Amino acid sequence: MFAMISVRYRHLGGEYSHLRVPMTKACHRLFQVNKTPLDTDLEQAFKSQIQAHYPNKIRELDDSSEWIKLWNAVHLIMLEYFQNHKSSYVRKIKDAIYIYLNLFSCKLDQFAGPEEVRNWKKSEKVIKARHDLWHKMDDDPDSPYTIESILQKVFIEEKLKNKDNIKFGVTVAWMFLDLTYDQIEILSSKVQERMNQWDSNPIIQDWLKGKELFEDDQDDQNNDSEVDQESGVKEIIN
Numbered sequence: 001m002f003a004m005i006s007v008r009y010r011h012l013g014g015e016y017s018h019l020r021v022p023m024t025k026a027c028h029r030l031f032q033v034n035k036t037p038l039d040t041d042l043e044q045a046f047k048s049q050i051q052a053h054y055p056n057k058i059r060e061l062d063d064s065s066e067w068i069k070l071w072n073a074v075h076l077i078m079l080e081y082f083q084n085h086k087s088s089y090v091r092k093i094k095d096a097i098y099i100y101l102n103l104f105s106c107k108l109d110q111f112a113g114p115e116e117v118r119n120w121k122k123s124e125k126v127i128k129a130r131h132d133l134w135h136k137m138d139d140d141p142d143s144p145y146t147i148e149s150i151l152q153k154v155f156i157e158e159k160l161k162n163k164d165n166i167k168f169g170v171t172v173a174w175m176f177l178d179l180t181y182d183q184i185e186i187l188s189s190k191v192q193e194r195m196n197q198w199d200s201n202p203i204i205q206d207w208l209k210g211k212e213l214f215e216d217d218q219d220d221q222n223n224d225s226e227v228d229q230e231s232g233v234k235e236i237i238n
């Protein structure tokens with residue numbers, strides 16, 4: 001399979017080099033809404049970008065069997081592009097964890113086996129990191145939660161309006177630190193499996209509930225402050 005991909009990559013550098021941009025954009029946009037796309041999803045995303053970049057060409061392709069030939073030629077490359085795109089987000093999440101949870105001094109070896117991963121996750125620093133992940137960065141009431149800072153580092157603000165990206169980011173971050181997951185590679189199938197269990201995951205749900213309670217408390221304090229200020233203004237007027 002990899003030999004076939006290699007051949008197709010060489011093709012992309014020549015005859016299909018003009019397709020790099022639409023393929024990259026297709027993968028990026030598809031990732032925002034679908035983390036585990038089917039081949040038909042990949043094809044539709046690619047076709048939409050071809051239509052946007054080459055509207056005249058897509059009409060020619062649709063009127064003949066040429067589209068099937070084109071898709072067959074770039075299908076495996078498109079799949080590889082998408083997998084690489086997803087992997088780049090996983091790497092960014094890991095790097096952000098090392099930064100915000102002060103783990104650079106004990107960075108996990110990229111070739112670590114299950115036993116080494118488990119020992120790393122049992123270390124004092126990583127135990128503390130697991131705890132701090134769900135807490136605020138500091139004592140300032142306006143301080144973000146550590147997991148929020150990690151997400152903001154990885155995803156631009158617009159992308160964080162997409163709940164699927166939030167679920168993906170939180171899930172990957174937790175898997176990286178979770179003692180029950182002993183693989184160095186964050187497997188896509190396991191990420192999706194845990195994302196599907198989002199509403200029943202006790203750790204994530206406890207964090208969300210605690211976050212809501214804190215924000216409700218902050219809202220009450222802000223409302224009380226506004227009432228006090230209004231009362232003060234009324235006293236001065238009177």
